[in-house]
Amino acid sequence: MAEHKTPLLDQLESGPWPSFVSEIKRAAKKNAKANDLLGQLEGSYEEKTGHWKHGGIVGVRGYGGGVIGRYSFKAEEFPNVAEFHTVRVNQPAGWFYSSEALRKVCDIWEKHGSGLTNLHGSTGDIILLGTDTSKLQTCFDDLSDAGFDLGGSGGGLRTPSCCVGPARCEYACIDTLDITHEITMAFQDYIHRPMWPYKFKIKVAGCANDCVASIARSDFSIIGTWRDNIRVDEVEVKAYADSGLDIFAAVVHKCPSGAMKWDKENAKLTIKDEDCVRCMHCINVMPKALRPGVEKGASILVGGKAPVVQGAMLSWVIVPFIKLEPPYEELKELITKVTEWWDEHGKSRERVGELIYRKGMRNFLRDLGLEPVPQMVKAPRTNPYWFWWPEEVNK
Amino acid sequence: MARTDIGPPHYSTMLPPVIKENYGQWKYHEIVKPGVLKHVAENGAELYSVRVGSPRLVSIDFIRELADLADKYCEGYLRFTSRNNVEFLLADKSKVEPLMAELKEKGLPVGGTGNSISNIVHTQGWVHCHTPATDASGIVKAVMDDLYDHFVEMKLPAKLRLALACCINMCGAVHCSDIAICGIHRVPPTVNHELFAKVSETPSVVACCPTFAIKPNPKEKSITINEDRCMYCGNCYTMSPAVNIMNPANDGVAIFVGGKVSNARTAPMFSKLVIPYLPNNPPRWPEVTEAIRKIVEVYAANARKGERLSEWVERVGWETFFKLTGFPFTDKHIDDFTLAPTTFRTTTNFKW
Numbered sequence: 001m002a003e004h005k006t007p008l009l010d011q012l013e014s015g016p017w018p019s020f021v022s023e024i025k026r027a028a029k030k031n032a033k034a035n036d037l038l039g040q041l042e043g044s045y046e047e048k049t050g051h052w053k054h055g056g057i058v059g060v061r062g063y064g065g066g067v068i069g070r071y072s073f074k075a076e077e078f079p080n081v082a083e084f085h086t087v088r089v090n091q092p093a094g095w096f097y098s099s100e101a102l103r104k105v106c107d108i109w110e111k112h113g114s115g116l117t118n119l120h121g122s123t124g125d126i127i128l129l130g131t132d133t134s135k136l137q138t139c140f141d142d143l144s145d146a147g148f149d150l151g152g153s154g155g156g157l158r159t160p161s162c163c164v165g166p167a168r169c170e171y172a173c174i175d176t177l178d179i180t181h182e183i184t185m186a187f188q189d190y191i192h193r194p195m196w197p198y199k200f201k202i203k204v205a206g207c208a209n210d211c212v213a214s215i216a217r218s219d220f221s222i223i224g225t226w227r228d229n230i231r232v233d234e235v236e237v238k239a240y241a242d243s244g245l246d247i248f249a250a251v252v253h254k255c256p257s258g259a260m261k262w263d264k265e266n267a268k269l270t271i272k273d274e275d276c277v278r279c280m281h282c283i284n285v286m287p288k289a290l291r292p293g294v295e296k297g298a299s300i301l302v303g304g305k306a307p308v309v310q311g312a313m314l315s316w317v318i319v320p321f322i323k324l325e326p327p328y329e330e331l332k333e334l335i336t337k338v339t340e341w342w343d344e345h346g347k348s349r350e351r352v353g354e355l356i357y358r359k360g361m362r363n364f365l366r367d368l369g370l371e372p373v374p375q376m377v378k379a380p381r382t383n384p385y386w387f388w389w390p391e392e393v394n395k
Numbered sequence: 396m397a398r399t400d401i402g403p404p405h406y407s408t409m410l411p412p413v414i415k416e417n418y419g420q421w422k423y424h425e426i427v428k429p430g431v432l433k434h435v436a437e438n439g440a441e442l443y444s445v446r447v448g449s450p451r452l453v454s455i456d457f458i459r460e461l462a463d464l465a466d467k468y469c470e471g472y473l474r475f476t477s478r479n480n481v482e483f484l485l486a487d488k489s490k491v492e493p494l495m496a497e498l499k500e501k502g503l504p505v506g507g508t509g510n511s512i513s514n515i516v517h518t519q520g521w522v523h524c525h526t527p528a529t530d531a532s533g534i535v536k537a538v539m540d541d542l543y544d545h546f547v548e549m550k551l552p553a554k555l556r557l558a559l560a561c562c563i564n565m566c567g568a569v570h571c572s573d574i575a576i577c578g579i580h581r582v583p584p585t586v587n588h589e590l591f592a593k594v595s596e597t598p599s600v601v602a603c604c605p606t607f608a609i610k611p612n613p614k615e616k617s618i619t620i621n622e623d624r625c626m627y628c629g630n631c632y633t634m635s636p637a638v639n640i641m642n643p644a645n646d647g648v649a650i651f652v653g654g655k656v657s658n659a660r661t662a663p664m665f666s667k668l669v670i671p672y673l674p675n676n677p678p679r680w681p682e683v684t685e686a687i688r689k690i691v692e693v694y695a696a697n698a699r700k701g702e703r704l705s706e707w708v709e710r711v712g713w714e715t716f717f718k719l720t721g722f723p724f725t726d727k728h729i730d731d732f733t734l735a736p737t738t739f740r741t742t743t744n745f746k747w
Contacts, residue, residue: 008678012533015540018503020450020522020532027454034454037522044521044530045677048643052525054636062399070523086523090402095475096409099462102473106455106462115455119475122518122566129452129523137397144397147404163477166419167410168434168442168484175419177406188400208658212477215663216571216656223658250701256660281659285701288423306565309605309630311733314571314663348599349630 001032004039008046024116033114033130036078043074058085058133060140063192066150067136083133087113088151089126089143090159090184090191093177094167104146112139122217123201124161125151149188156194157187157339162204163211170287171280172206173224173296174324179331180204186332190339197346200339201304207292208280214304214315219352220335221301221315222324228293229273230282236289238267251282297323300331302338303353313353318365320375337368362387411472413442413486429549430505431491443485445494448504448514448539448546451479452522452532460501468494478514478556480507506547510554512691513546515539517559518567520578526629527561528578528646529675535559537679538576538687545691552698552707555691556655563628571654573704574690575666576683581645583608583625584638591637592616600638603630626732648673648683652690652716653705664705669716671727686722693719714746 012021024041027034040051056069068086075082089105105126109115114130121127126148131139140150151159160183163169165176183202184191190200203214206224214221241247247269252260259275260282262268269289271282283290300322301315324331342352345359356364365372366389407415417436424434432444449457461481465473468490474482485491498505507513515538518524520531538557545551559576560567569575592615600618601609608624609631618638620631632640650673654666669690673682690704697719698707708716717724730738 011678012536015536016502016504016543017536017539017546018448018450019536020452021536023450023452023454023457026456041521045533048646048675048677049641050521050524050527052523054525054632060397070525084523092404092409093406094409095477096406096414097473097475098409099465099471099473101404101409102458102462102465106458109455117453117455117458118451118479118519119449119453119458119481120451120479122516122568141397144399144401147401149399149401149403161477164474166421167406167414168421168444170421170423170434172419181403181406185402188402192400210656210658210663213568213571213656215658216654217568254660254701279658279660284659287425291423306560306568306570308564308628309603311605312565312570312665314665347602349603349634 001035004035004042006038006042009038009042027115030110031115032080033084034116036080037084037114037116037130040072040074040078040081043077052084058136060137060150063150065153065156065192065194068153070130081130084114084130085133085136087128087131087136087139087143088121088153088159089128090149090151091120091124091126091161093162093180093184094164095120095124095161096167101147105143105148108139108142108146112142123151123158125159150192152191152194152199154194155196155198156192156200157190157196158199158201159191160184160202160204161212163206165204165206169206171209171224171283171292173226173292174204174206174222174298176204176206176224178326179222179324179328182326182328183332183335187335196339196343198349198351200342200352202335208278209284215301216304216312216314217306218304218315219302220338221304222298222331223301224296224298225278225321226293226296227321228295230271230276230293231291232269232271233289233291234269237269237286240286240289241267245286247286251285254281256281297321300334303351303356305351305353309349310354310357313351313357315353316356316361317376318368318370320373334368341367409472411470411484411486413440413470414472414484416440417442426509426549429511429547430508431495432508441486441488443488443491445483445485445491445498445505446476446507447481447483447498448507449479449481450532450536451514451517464494464497476514478507478516480514504543504547509549510551511545511547511549512542512551512555512557515557515559516567516572518561520561524561526564526632526640528563528580528641529561529648530677531559531561531567533677534576534648534680534683537684541684541688542691551691551695553701553703555694555704557687564633568656569651569654570665571656571663572666573652573654574687575651575654576687577649577651579647579649579672580627580629580640580642581647581672582642583620583622583627584629584632584640586617586620587637587639588612588615588617591618591635593637595635595637600631600634603634605630643675647675648680650683650686650690653708655703655705661703661706661709667713668728669720669722671725689720712746
């Protein structure tokens with residue numbers, strides 16, 4: 001295997017942050033594809049441009065997605081990356097792994113691919129980076145035998161993902177891992193056989209801190225919350241004050257709805273819970289003293305996405321509160337209703353947020369049978385241009 | 396024949412015993428020191444998480460090393476975070492320091508907790524994407540080398556979340572980050588008419604353009620692009636391999652700041668444009684690292700304790716941000732896309 005000279009990339013091996021170039025080189029010692037990737041990438045660094053062709057349609061038997069076709073423009077120079085397809089492998093919920101499971105994936109990828117991976121891709125999958133068309137099926141067969149399955153791609157449900165949730169976070173108001181796993185299992189067909197106008201992402205966050213960015217990065221955002229009162233441990237509040245925390249400046253003053261009062265002399269914190277918007281700030285600052293309430297559930301928001309095509313959107317509230325307990329039938333029904341409505345009305349490459357924008361939220365809510373409530377809007381409309389339904393006016 | 400639709404392995408098979416025993420029973424946590432979290436359960440059980448930065452693009456041998464460390468220190472389990480960090484999960488406090496010593500020996504940074512810069516969420520770039528306007532891993536490496544101290548320390552006013560997307564598809568969540576690096580194209584795409592007729596669906600290419608700059612060109616069985624309307628998004632390139640948007644002489648990087656996804660205190664916000672173009676200057680993109688260092692330094696020097704970058708700018712105003720950073724404010728900063736009027740100032744309240 002000829003070693004490629006990479007003077008530009010070599011400069012990214014110094015410095016304190018771990019180097020991806022060193023990682024590619026490590027794989028390149030054993031693998032011709034990784035070696036040619038290094039050569040082609042050096043070329044990109046010289047010429048300041050990419051050398052990958054537009055993707056092609058490749059895959060495994062029975063599936064319409066999960067593999068991203070990738071071909072090189074530089075196949076003559078770097079024949080081992082002529083085909084360099086990506087296999088998306090559905091991660092376990094919460095990105096927890098046993099060392100045994102990780103080693104199995106490594107062994108499979110050593111046998112069938114470049115030995116290079118991303119842990120993880122932007123949507124959440126394990127990304128196996130670079131293999132040939134002829135190896136896709138055997139790679140998938142081995143993954144399946146090891147208990148893994150492919151994730152989503154194209155116009156379908158993308159691999160759902162979630163925050164660490166109740167596995168390690170006291171803030172979690174819902175079982176993010178279980179919900180994610182259950183949704184993933186219930187909608188397998190829609191992940192593996194893309195049949196929708198465009199991609200559809202679901203992310204599950206345990207609280208309003210939203211560590212998986214569900215409000216920004218998913219079409220269907222599930223965000224844990226509670227309906228009753230913040231639980232206060234007065235002894236721990238006092239302990240925070242005694243330890244030097246300025247409770248007025250760091251907590252009370254920053255409460256966005258002015259729902260808190262601090263009596264410094266008596267070390268007494270009062271919360272007017274009907275004014276609380278459950279933003280998590282006070283709990284974040286004093287996790288030992290304050291906790292979410294006990295009547296827990298989630299808010300459901302839809303429409304979040306990056307800019308393509310009509311501009312970036314943050315998800316909008318459509319269900320202010322829903323209880324989420326196994327087997328999550330109500331949630332699954334809602335996902336089905338939203339995606340069916342979008343599939344029925346959406347144009348090619350139109351995300352559900354863009355469709356709601358085009359057709360109007362009122363039509364969306366009416367078709368789904370959701371009652372409009374003030375929690376859905378920042379403010380009512382300011383213009384006089386609204387429609388009446390035929391049954392609402394005198395004939 | 397492989398079994399299909401089996402889904403991912405059940406998460407419960409991937410959890411260490413201390414988590415299985417205390418699932419949903421965590422009471423509180425504290426940050427012991429940068430990169431080390433201590434979670435305490437209702438029954439008093441303790442879990443130590445050691446957070447480690449990774450380059451995300453890694454070899455299987457790197458993963459095997461992680462697996463070996465997990466066997467040695469964490470009963471054979473670990474996890475990854477939504478920002479591509481690795482978390483070692485230790486039930487035994489006495490193993491924290493030996494693990495950290497071994498991580499140090501391997502050159503793996505421990506940090507990314509609390510008021511720090513965590514790992515940069517990023518995309519594929521020239522390594523594997525077909526529409527990149529810049530590389531991803533290279534800029535991330537250069538920026539993280541430069542800001543390394545902010546990963547291993549917690550001295551910022553609040554947490555600072557960086558992201559990079561190698562084109563305006565923004566696969567890297569840059570539209571809602573404190574500081575976002577976004578690859579941009581600057582000239583309209585070229586069309587290979589001969590190829591277009593063979594490989595493209597005209598209606599879907601016409602329909603994909605957000606500014607209606609594309610119309611059918613029946614004569615050539617192709618399309619015509621109205622260059623005055625094109626804002627170089629690359630959607631048409633995604634729809635047809637006969638369209639080429641990459642242009643090494645013009646492609647580069649834009650910087651956005653002031654986004655957030657958390658609802659804490661203030662509502663989630665989009666990132667806003669502050670630098671419309673910096674050149675691609677591999678392998679270390681000095682113009683980009685310098686601009687980001689400037690933003691971090693100005694933020695750290697001026698924001699109040701606990702203020703995210705977005706919250707600080709909202710308080711002091713964008714005119715103050717541009718004054719303090721010295722970045723030029725240009726016509727590129729004034730929105731003319733779909734919701735532009737919502738960003739115009741509709742009050743006489745502003746600063747000089």
